Amino acid sequence: DEEYEAMAPVQWPARAGKPPEPRVFADGSFFTNDRKARFVAPDVPALRSETTAARPLRLNTGRIRDQWHTMTRTGLSPRLSAHLPEPFVEVHPDDALRYGLMHDGFAKVTTEHGQCILKVVVSERQQRGMLFAPIHWNATNSSHGRVGALVAAHTDPFSGQPEAKATPAAISPYEYVFRGFILSRSELPLPSSLWWVRATVPGGFGYLFADNGDLTRWPAWFKARASDDVADYMDVGGGVYRAASFAGDRIETCVFVGPGHDAGDWNVVKTMFAADSLDDEQRRMLLSGRAPDGTGGGPIVCACFGVGRDTICDAIASGARTPAAIGARLKAGTNCGSCIPEMKRLIAQTATQAADAVKVAS
Incomplete structure (x- = not known):
């Protein structure tokens, strides 16, 4: 340890007998021999696998804005986990139509090496004939999201780079009857046969899930883990179950289950869960899954300041038509700036919707 502390820093690359260079090739x-760069192609590049019927x-696999590798560090941050909490597959609208996929639905992605079940994101940013899925989720933090298991073990013979962006794949819709989420101060064992993903949230752990099991199994599962102070609601005919247990004025554990998109607002309930205490009005509103004032910020876009998509869209609609104008109002995009591309897409989307509305009116 003493030798390490005494060691002088070395700037790389360092050539023998030469002083450190702040920037290699800075002089062009x-x-x-002639001091000019050369491109050397050791072989004709070609994919090792071909698409079939x-x-x-x-x-195509890769990383997303706020996560790194398998989330061993970034996954511990509630702020970074707020933006895109679920593993997904991005699909061009034409391919979504061709294969019967719905935005925010589920799809099974299959290759010769494995399969995943992922949330669907339909986006014109994706190329036709291509799928994109992020690499970060694994068997520790998701049930069906280990995208790395889909990729062929082909590597480049010279660089060793894996062929991680062109694996032949098939996609098909996958249906779930129920969706929901769980918030808890500690990690929980979940019922069997769920699609689930775990995310770090302020104050504990969050689980987003989808289920084709019997709704009536949830009350027994919850009560086995709840305190004596419990509020719950069940509508078997409507496919709804919501429950929360409390330790004093703070939520200890809660579960929200519903059909389709009717499980409640994950972001609103997360905010209540993070609070040290709830007042009477918040406690009365909790099982509704809505904010006490009837509003909500929507999915997080700016992780630095916790600004949601709905809040940003409201600012755009009221005249903030540039990222700078949005930043001046909401602070979104004024720290690391990584959310600015998404804000630009929301601005463009609002402009397109306004143009369409003018056409309809005329």
Whole structure:
């Protein structure tokens, strides 16, 4: 340890007998006889796998804005986990129509090596014939999201780079009857046969899930883990179950289950869960899954300041038509700036909707 502390820092790359270079090739000269750069192609680049009638699409994998590798560090941050909490597959609208996929539905992605069940994001940013799925979720934090298991083990013979962006794949819709979420101060064992993903949230752990099981299994599961102070609501005919247990004035555990998108507002309930105490009005409103004032910010876009999509869209609609104008009102995009591309897309989307409305009116 003493030797390490005493060791002088070394700037890399460091050539033998040469002083450190703050920036290699800054003078425009390269390590060749004529000092010019050369491109050397050791082989003709070609994909090792081909699409087929059974696997007509190419699966591209990579990272998303706020996560890194398998979330061993970034996944511990509630702020970074707020933006995109679920594993997904991004699909072009034409391909979504062709394969019967719905935005915010589920899809099974299959390759020769494995399969995943992922949330669907329909977006014109994606190329036709291509799918994109992020690599970050694994068997520890999701039930069906280990995208790395879909990728062929082909590597480049010279660089060792895996062929992680062109695996032949098929996609098909996958249906769930119920969706929901759980918030808890500690990690929980979940019922069997769920699609689930775990995310770090302020104050504990969050689980987003989808289920084709019997709704009536949830009360017994919850009460086995709840305190004596419980509020619950069940509508078997409507497919709804909501329950919360309390420790003093603070939520200890809660579960919200509903059909389709009617489980409640995940972001609103997360805010209540993070609070040290709830007042009487908040406690009365909790099982509604809505904010006490009837509003909500929507899914988080700016992780730095916790600004939601609905809040940003409201600012755009009221005249903030640039990221700078949005930042001046909401602070969104004024720290790391990584949410600015998404804000630009929301601005463009609002402009398109306004133009369409003018056409309809005329």
